[in-house]
Amino acid sequence: MLAEDRLNAIVSMVQRAGSVTVQELAEALGVTASTIRRDLQTLDRAHRIAKVHGGATSLERAHVTRDLTLNERSDLHNDDKERICARAAALVEPESFVYIDSGSTTLRLIEHLPHLEDVTYVTDSVLHAQRLALRDMRTVVLGGELKPETEALVGPDALATLDRYNFNCGFWGSNGIAAEQGFTAPDIEEAQVKRISMRHTAKRFVISDASKFGMVAPVKFADFRDATIITAGEVPAKYRAMDNVITV
Amino acid sequence: MLAEDRLNAIVSMVQRAGSVTVQELAEALGVTASTIRRDLQTLDRAHRIAKVHGGATSLERAHVTRDLTLNERSDLHNDDKERICARAAALVEPESFVYIDSGSTTLRLIEHLPHLEDVTYVTDSVLHAQRLALRDMRTVVLGGELKPETEALVGPDALATLDRYNFNCGFWGSNGIAAEQGFTAPDIEEAQVKRISMRHTAKRFVISDASKFGMVAPVKFADFRDATIITAGEVPAKYRAMDNVITV
DNA sequence: GCTTGTGTGCGCGTTTATGCGCGTTAGATT
DNA sequence: AATCTAACGCGCATAAACGCGCACACAAGC
Numbered sequence: 001m002l003a004e005d006r007l008n009a010i011v012s013m014v015q016r017a018g019s020v021t022v023q024e025l026a027e028a029l030g031v032t033a034s035t036i037r038r039d040l041q042t043l044d045r046a047h048r049i050a051k052v053h054g055g056a057t058s059l060e061r062a063h064v065t066r067d068l069t070l071n072e073r074s075d076l077h078n079d080d081k082e083r084i085c086a087r088a089a090a091l092v093e094p095e096s097f098v099y100i101d102s103g104s105t106t107l108r109l110i111e112h113l114p115h116l117e118d119v120t121y122v123t124d125s126v127l128h129a130q131r132l133a134l135r136d137m138r139t140v141v142l143g144g145e146l147k148p149e150t151e152a153l154v155g156p157d158a159l160a161t162l163d164r165y166n167f168n169c170g171f172w173g174s175n176g177i178a179a180e181q182g183f184t185a186p187d188i189e190e191a192q193v194k195r196i197s198m199r200h201t202a203k204r205f206v207i208s209d210a211s212k213f214g215m216v217a218p219v220k221f222a223d224f225r226d227a228t229i230i231t232a233g234e235v236p237a238k239y240r241a242m243d244n245v246i247t248v
Numbered sequence: 249m250l251a252e253d254r255l256n257a258i259v260s261m262v263q264r265a266g267s268v269t270v271q272e273l274a275e276a277l278g279v280t281a282s283t284i285r286r287d288l289q290t291l292d293r294a295h296r297i298a299k300v301h302g303g304a305t306s307l308e309r310a311h312v313t314r315d316l317t318l319n320e321r322s323d324l325h326n327d328d329k330e331r332i333c334a335r336a337a338a339l340v341e342p343e344s345f346v347y348i349d350s351g352s353t354t355l356r357l358i359e360h361l362p363h364l365e366d367v368t369y370v371t372d373s374v375l376h377a378q379r380l381a382l383r384d385m386r387t388v389v390l391g392g393e394l395k396p397e398t399e400a401l402v403g404p405d406a407l408a409t410l411d412r413y414n415f416n417c418g419f420w421g422s423n424g425i426a427a428e429q430g431f432t433a434p435d436i437e438e439a440q441v442k443r444i445s446m447r448h449t450a451k452r453f454v455i456s457d458a459s460k461f462g463m464v465a466p467v468k469f470a471d472f473r474d475a476t477i478i479t480a481g482e483v484p485a486k487y488r489a490m491d492n493v494i495t496v
Numbered sequence: 497g498c499t500t501g502t503g504t505g506c507g508c509g510t511t512t513a514t515g516c517g518c519g520t521t522a523g524a525t526t
Numbered sequence: 527a528a529t530c531t532a533a534c535g536c537g538c539a540t541a542a543a544c545g546c547g548c549a550c551a552c553a554a555g556c
Contacts, residue, residue, distance in 0.1 A: 003502095003504095018253075019250050019252065019253050021250060022544095031504075033543085033544090034504075034545090035503085037544070038503090038504090041545095052251070053251060053252070053543070054250050054542090055250050055252075057250070126377055126378060126389065129374055129394050130399070133394050133395075133399070134295075134396070136396065140392065141391055141392060143390050143391030143392070143405065143406075144388065144391070145387065145388050146378075146381050146387040148381040148382070148387075151378070151381070153389055155388075157388070157409055161391045161405055164405075251513070251514095270533075279515090281534095282514070282515060282516075282535095283513080283515075285533090285535080286513085286514085289535095301522060301532095301533065301534080302523090302533065302534095499554100499556075500553100500555080501553090502551100502552090502554100503552090504551080504552105505549090505551100506547105506549085506550100507547095509545095510543105511543080511545090512542085512543070512544080513540100513541085513542075513543085514541085515539090515540085516537105516538090516539090517536105518535105519534105519535095519536090520533105520534080520535080520536100521532100521533085521534070522531105522534085523531090523533090524529100524530085525528100525530075526527100526528085526529080
């Protein structure tokens with residue numbers, strides 16, 4: 001049996017039953033538990049199922065249930081991202097007003113944020129807001145239309161709210177980072193929110209792994225010099241030398 | 249059985265019955281009380297149920313009085329709620345701008361909403377917004393501070409956003425419904441959001457099971473005559489006769 | 497034929513989940 | 527208000543699940 005077929009079989013079993021254990025899968029497919037675990041990891045990363053302790057559940061079930069602590073752990077071995085987030089989180093100061101952009105990297109950042117006095121976090125992502133609230137942080141959500149794919153808020157309401165705020169510092173993700181093209185995002189509306197939020201922030205940080213350097217996405221939201229980049233891993237020499245790039 | 253499944257089972261048992269004891273859960277699921285307690289702790293932290301001495305209650309029940317005991321147990325009239333929500337959902341018309349209040353009853357309502365042309369839903373709850381987006385509804389979220397307990401948005405930003413909107417119709421939950429005291433909520437800030445959102449809505453509906461009639465919570469957000477009540481079950485005769493009460 | 501890469505199984509140290517015992521505490525009873 | 531009982535939380539022990547490294551098998555490419 002092809003590995004690919006086995007993956008599909010797992011997905012359909014999970015879909016049909018709602019949830020299955022590693023053992024059940026191992027027996028049904030005639031491979032060891034190790035292999036099943038690796039498969040589940042792959043499928044979880046591809047967002048085709050949700051891996052949980054002991055087995056896997058379908059996404060629908062996991063979505064209502066979403067155990068927030070489990071997903072993070074799945075790719076926790078990504079040392080780079082962990083280090084980046086730890087470094088970034090240390091930049092938050094007491095009594096400050098902090099903006100957190102939507103995106104998977106900033107989501108990871110939330111888990112590292114310290115419990116400081118009188119800090120308020122503002123975000124354009126409902127998912128991020130929930131996580132912040134779970135960690136008992138003072139949390140403010142921008143208004144606006146909810147984009148289902150990214151759970152981010154966009155549109156005039158979001159922008160209008162931002163216009164009333166001024167942040168001490170903020171953290172953004174970026175799909176592309178290039179010296180000439182600056183920071184770029186895949187979507188016009190989201191780029192607009194990023195642009196305006198940056199405009200209202202004193203200390204601006206982009207957190208990203210090394211893979212984004214040299215990449216260019218459709219819509220620019222800031223110049224390369226507009227933010228300090230916190231990154232890790234194999235950063236191209238050209239960028240590593242720049243004084244607004246911090247490699248950890 | 250997967251631990252994850254057990255958590256789901258607990259939630260659905262709590263939702264259906266309104267409240268359950270640790271013992272009942274332990275017997276039903278074939279684990280010890282210790283495990284159930286740990287599960288309840290997890291679920292309570294995730295705001296999926298409310299843990300109380302002796303067992304757990306659904307969030308909405310815990311809301312009326314902060315620490316209630318398991319003494320008087322009543323069914324949440326699951327059927328009633330379903331009928332109420334189905335009736336309410338039928339009131340949404342195409343090409344309308346609809347407000348959905350936070351709360352467990354309105355959450356259930358979302359599952360019944362039809363896919364009509366050109367309907368936009370606005371809500372003050374991040375949880376509700378996620379569900380709406382999952383169902384591919386056009387969804388707008390009010391801004392504001394996120395209250396962790398209820399996942400509702402409150403404060404000046406929420407109110408400012410509401411001031412720019414005018415809804416064709418809207419649906420609210422209410423902790424108390426009484427002829428003299430009107431509609432009441434447990435929290436000042438949430439009551440304010442309810443009040444302002446109602447003020448900007450043409451057709452106002454409160455959806456509630458019969459148990460809320462005669463109850464009074466601390467903060468009033470509307471007069472009894474301000475909304476049409478959609479309810480079911482054993483409504484006191486005094487209220488059943490009123491012409492803004494629809495019993496299904 | 498040899499190398500290279502991928503997928504799988506196995507062993508081992510680590511983490512997580514569960515059950516049990518015991519001292520403490522919250523509610524009910526009087 | 528005093529007392530009593532059941533629920534509670536904590537620590538510990540155990541077993542299962544887990545992740546990782548390594549070895550081997552097999553296939554593809556030079």
